Structure formats: C-alpha cells, structure tokens
Amino acid sequence: MNLSLKPATCTVKSEISITGSKSETNRLLLLQALYPAIVLKNTSNSDDSEVMTKALNTKDSVIDVHHAGTAMRFLTAYFATQENREVILTGSSRMKERPIKILVDALNQLGASITYEEKEGFPPIKIKGQQLSKNKVSLPANISSQYISALLLIAPKLENGLELQLEGKITSVPYIKMTLALLEEIGVETSFKENTITIQSKKEIQARQLTVESDWSSASYFYAIAALSETGTEIKLSSYKKHSLQGDSVLAEIYRKLGVDTIYEGNSIILKKSTARIAETLKLNLNDSPDIAQTIAVTCFGLGITCHLSGLHTLKIKETDRLEALKTELEKLGAVIKVTQDTLELGKSEEIKSGVSITTYDDHRMAMAFAPLALKVPIIIKDAGVVSKSYPHFWEDIKSIGFQMSEI
Template sequence: MKVIIHPSQVYGNIIAPPSKSITHRAIILSSLAQGQSVLENCLICKDTLYTLSSVKKFGIKTVIRKNKIIVNGNMGIFCKKSKLIKLYLGNSGTTLRFMTAYACLTKNKVLIDGHSRLRERPVEELVIALRKLGSKIVFLGRRKTLPILIKQGNFHGGKISIPGVKSSQFISALLMIAPYSSTDVTINLDDVSSRPYVDLTTGIMKKFGAKIVQSDDRCFLVNANRYYKAVDFKVEGDYSSSSYLMAAAAIKRSKISIAGLNPKSKQGDKFFLKILNKMGVQTSWSNQILTVSAKNNLKAISLSMKDYPDIVPTLSIIASCAKGITRISDIGHLRHKESDRLLAIASQLKKMNINVKISKDNMEIEGGTPQGAAICSFDDHRIIMSFSILGLAAQGNTTIQNSETVNKSYPSFFTDLKDLKANLEIIK
C-alpha cells in the first residue's frame, strides 16, 4: 500500500488509540491469573495479536469482541504437550521478550522465531538471565539471536543481575513471570534504558495482585507463589501513538484535542508533553481531554532521550520545523528497533532537505523547510507515521510505500489523520 501526503492543514478532535504497551502486559498477566479477566479498550493490532496467539498456543482460552478481550487464566499451570510448540512472532520485539520468559513457566519444548529483522534484535541478555534462573535455552541462530529453542522451562527463581541498556523489556519479562517461581525473585538492574516501561510493568502487576518490594531504584523483590488475580481492566490511551497527532498540531501551528489519555499515566512517553512545552507548544487539560496548540515559531532544544526511544522519531519531525539546531543524545538503542532508527531518520530527513548529523548515539537536526520526497519506510511503523506527519508541512507531495506497516501499532492512523482534515491518498 502506498500513501501520498499532500501539504495540508489539520485540526479538530480525536480519540487516542489504546496503549500497545499496556495491552501486551494485560494479556500476559490475565493469562496467568486465577479466573476470567475482561480487558476493555484493548489495542487490536499486529503486535498484540502475536502476543494473544502465543498465549493461546499454551492452552489459554480467549475471546475478542471488538476492542474487548476476555481471557481465562490458568494460574500458571500448563499442560505438557507431546509436540513441539512453535511460536512465530513476526517483527514484534515486545512479544519476543515477553514470550521467551513466559515459555519458561511451562514444561514444553518451545521454538521461537520471527521475521528476518526480529532475528537481528537483541535477546541474549534475557536468555542468559533465564538460564541462571533454571531454564535450558539454546540459540539456533547466528550471533546468539533467533531462532531459539527452550528445551526446559524449570524457572525456579533466585537472584539475578541484568543489564537493560538495549531493552527494558528484558526486565519487564522477568518481572511478570516472577510470581510463579518456586522461590522469591530478586532482580538487580545494572543499567537500563527506557526505565519508565519497567515502572509501567510493575504498576500493572500490582493491579493484578502481585507483591513487589523495591529496596532502592535498582532492586526489585517479587514474592513467589503469589498468583495474579483476574480483574476487569481498562487499557488507557497511548501517548506514543498520540505523539504523532500532537506533532501535527505543532508543525502546522494548529489546534488538536485528544480524548482518552490518562493525565496521571505512568507511560513514559507522556514526557512528550514536556518536550512540546520546551519547544513553544501549548498543552492543556480540560475534562480529561488534552488540547495541543501552537501559534509561534518552534524552538530548538537539547535533551537526553535515553528513557523515551519511541518518541525520538516524532521529536525529529518537530525539530525539522524548529528554528535552530536540536541536539538529541543517548539514543544508541534506537539502532535495535524495527529498523536502525537513527540511520532511517537521518537518511529520510536528508531526502526532505533537512540537515542532520548522527554519531554512535546522538543526533543533531537543523530546522528548515522540508521538501516533499519519496520516503523509504524501512518497514518501520514509527518511521512511516513520523514522515507522514512531516509531509503535511512539506513543499510538494510526500509518498511512502509499504504504509500498511502502521497496522503493527496504530491501524487507524491514516483514518484518524483524514478525520483531522489531512489531505492524503491511499493506493492499494
């Protein structure tokens, strides 16, 4: 599918898509709970469907009704199957990390594989930790990547130190299975990027009844033999996906109101509101509705994005339209996403006549006047959505191939843009 973005004004009211991160976690926790959970306002997209189909392969019964998922948990008790369980996870890094740990609760042999890009994404640190906690896992791929074979779960718990520089999902994956260990689990963090995602995980675990003790900011103790409780759980709106709509208001000097976001959310990407404010964009709340508006020129800023990798592409789009040079640091882990996002962002901004420099883990963007161009998607949903927004402010049309990849996280993205009066064509 190809999309053609025509320069156009956008404005109006929209409802935020549900959170992908929270939907993933709610599926995992409810599948391990005692009883039936009803998950409301779930994001039904490619990635979350990979997680849902994976738990079903372990015998979990689920029903989807529009954006509601009903999950019958098994208390972490899995029937042993005679056949090898095969999980194909597409390009979902979240599903990869979460299901690698999840499979270690079972007594089944499990083969995990995915898209060629998923075979390049890091999982070694998680596998090392799971081995130390009792599991037998073998790498079948080169360079200690997918495919992997879990020969025996035997997750018995204990103490572990794990780095989370490449992905905080290693830590979240261990935390979520920890209550089903035979002994308490203590996790010490050596270092971690995207730390807010770990806090998001522990917050949702507590809603499902887990007991977690933090002696300090880098040490978690999770009590064993404490089953999750079934709950009725509503997924809040997604700040990561909503950042594109906010960026559209910023670069088009317009006003967009977004319903469905939680003003008190633990989602790390709520930090995007602070970024907008620093760049001269106004944000305000009224009756749980966020309004983003911009009238004046955007300001360049300098900041670390170590904890907020998913909104770096969106920030780069606003920086392209700001006055001055925006300096973004501590973003080397973007090279391990659905694409090498540092390279992808820089190469496509240059196509649109924006000056940009990248190093190992930093990026500098000089604001200017973007020119319409043929954008390479890199099969990366966040690259597609970001450059679709920049196309609204470009001189000339912007075309993006393989734009259906937005289904990975935000299936209604182009429909929502049209609802905000964006002028675009979709050619299938």
C-alpha cells in the same frame, strides 16, 4: 501500499479516540495468561498485541512473532515457565538479527532450558518449559527495558519470586516502573531500591477488571501535527490520564517548547497550538523515552529549528537502525544531520524539499513520524501499511482531521 500526501490544513477542531497502549496491553496480556482472573478493557488493536494474543492462546509448537520485538522478549520468558510445553519462537528476517542472548542467559541462570536453532544469541530459539526455582539473577542496566520487564512479569509465578540486580546506569526507567505498577495493581508485592528489584511470589490473585490507558506514543504524531499547524488548531485525544504510567507522556512537557499546550479535560487531552514563542533549539536526553525521538526530530526539521537528542542507543536495534534511517530520510528532504551510536544532531533548515519519497524500512514509526510534514510540502510514504504494527487506523484518523492522501 504507497501513499501520496498533499499539503492540507488540519481541521481547527478535531477529535480522535486512540486505543490502549501497546506497552501496557502486552504486559497485561502476559499477566492475564498467568492469572486468568484478569479481565482487560481498551486493549491495543496493534499487530504486536494481536501477535501476543495469538501466541498466548495457540497450542502450536512453532510460533512466529514476525516483527514484534516486545512479543519475542515477553514470550521467551513466559514459555520458559510453562511446564511440559516445548516451543520454537521465531520471527522475520530482521527479528533474527535482533539480539536475545542477555535475556536467554538470565533465564537459563534461573533454571530455564533455552537453546538457539540457528545463530548463537539470536532467534529462532527452542524453549523447553519447566518450573524455575532459582530466584536471583543480574543483568546489565543499560539494556532494553523489555528484557528486564520480561523477567519481572513472570517473577510472581516463580516458586521463590525474583531478586533482580541491575549493573550500571539504568535505561528506560519509566518502562520498568510501568511493569512494577501493573504488578502492584494485581496485588503483587514489589520493591525497587537503587539497582535491586525484588518481586514476591504470588500463586493466585483476586478477579479484577483493568482498563488500559490509550497509547502516548501514538499521541506523539498528533503533537507533531499540532506543532506544524496554524495557531489555534486544537486536537482532542482520548483516553488519557494526567498521571500516566507511560514514559512517553513526557510529550506534553517537550511539545510545550514547540508551541503546543496540553489541556487535561476528563479522560481526554486537548493539544492546542499556541502563539507562544517556539524554542530556537531543542536539547533533550531521551534515555527514558526513545520511541518518540523520530517524531521529535521530524517536528524540529518541519519547524526549521535545531535539535540535539541524546540517550538513543536502543534505537540501533529496533525494527531498523532508526538513527541511520532518520539520517537518510531527513537528508533527502534537505536536512543537515549527524548521528552517532546514541545521539542525533539536526541543523537549522531553511527549506523542505517537495515530493520526496520516504522509505519506511519495515518500521511503523518511520511512516507515522514523517506524515505530519504533509502540512508543509507534498510527501510520499512508501509501504504505508507498516503502521498496522502499532496503530492500524492511523491513516484514517489523520484523514478525518483534514489530511489529503491518495494511493499510488
């Protein structure tokens, strides 16, 4: 499905309800599988979370996670601990290009039995579940936090808990802290001192209900819409907490520099386009929140300001090489842009080319990050259905606040 978006004015006052954080949901789904006493509310309706739910409940011996990178990493750790269970974890052609060796090596060091079915270091993998009695392992600290979180989530069910040593400078600290906070919420003792994380073993927990906070990454697209809208535009989003576990909640601070104020009201946030002067250039290190880089880059382009984003090395191994994809698509629109292995530099643009078709590369964030530009020029989003990976109702939601679109 390709969508043609026409320039429209965002409704001055709009309200959107966003489902639970994919990051929190997938962590809690794994913990629920380990501790069935957990009851969950406001879980994500994303494809990734549905894949995770299905995989945790199936008895099949071959499990296909499609494009779901989080599910691949978390399930690798989970099935390694499931005694007398043997599964093959596989995925899309892109998933078979995404490395898993660091996690597999760490699990095998703990006593797991995981082998490769095709290419060394990449899915598909065969996992023979068994009890893991070893409790010390080390990992490079600059890798995707999902490798680290995968180990932390299974740690309380290990016979002797886990002591994880991170070597070097740590990437995506908020996601690690999110995992630890969720473990503590269910009664697991944790410690994070300097580069050492310790998780105590816990066989059972007391029954409890947990409500997932709405997804801040999904909120990023509405921040972009507010930034590109007329002064006075307000968008109300629920359900959000002022003190969030999600690293992407830094959006509130970042977008204040782009003319958007965040007002906390009960369990909602109101994004208001203010008359405040917008920064002429934006310089950010997104080491702790790389998932919002695409939205920020496109927003800056739409506002005609320069930006320099760093800390983006994990974007090279996402659903696509997000840095190269951003460069290609922004250049189509007339941007002057340079990318390296971990940075993006956007020059000032005087004009946005009209009617450009944006390729999405099987990447949900490419589709949603570019959509707000329809407030400025007609734009076509190719393979628009890819948004279902994290935000299935995205197109309906932006249509409800004034976007005009037609399928072509």
